């Protein structure tokens with residue numbers, strides 16, 4: 001089972017958006033997917049409940065934050081974990097023990113980018129990550145043309161082994177439309193999602209390659 005964790009210490013960076021869209025993408029490809037929502041807000045869990053009402057969509061198994069046993073069906077091929085913001089220290093260490101791939105979404109503001117660097121430093125100093133060499137992929141979120149602002153972050157990440165700036169996602173109403181229906185942007189009907197799908201490609205390619213696993 002492939003375990004992919006989505007986290008960032010900053011709230012509202014797009015963790016649940018990336019987690020749900022990734023889960024929907026793999027499910028739409030016929031994979032058996034589970035999403036574990038460790039955020040008491042349970043946005044991803046609500047999304048999955050909405051999704052599973054629609055028989056035309058491939059179902060996804062949802063695990064609630066309060067479910068300490070954290071069991072997923074044996075047949076699960078992809079487990080996506082949505083981690084709440086502001087998780088640090090021992091709690092963070094305990095959680096990332098399970099991760100082999102970590103996706104960090106970050107928004108295009110100098111403050112968020114600086115906070116993201118600090119967070120990645122904290123992640124890299126976590127013994128379970130250093131030891132197992134879990135890979136970290138940064139996803140710029142809600143970019144709208146100002147992805148240049150990430151050049152500096154990219155240069156910084158290039159120096160840290162096992163860490164990569166993977167893709168930039170635009171600010172798009174398609175994410176709002178999709179989440180309301182328990183879908184991911186890949187599953188929206190019509191062609192308005194063409195650009196979004198193209199922006200997801202580098203992330204999926206990275207996740208499907210050996211570069212994103214220990």
Ligand SMILES: Nc1ncnc2c1ncn2[C@@H]1O[C@H](COP(=O)(O)OP(=O)(O)OP(=O)(O)O)[C@@H](O)[C@H]1O
Pocket residue numbers: 010011012013014015016017018039041043084085141142143169170171172173175176179
């Ligand atoms: N690329 C995008 N385009 C448009 N809207 C977006 C995009 N990414 C996220 N959003 C919206 O921004 C809001 C915050 O995103 P999201 O809930 O994914 O962040 P989060 O990191 O999970 O937040 P929290 O820390 O509260 O859990 C949501 O309403 C979401 O629909």
Ligand SMILES: [Mg+2]
Pocket residue numbers: 015016017039043082
């Ligand atoms: Mg969230």
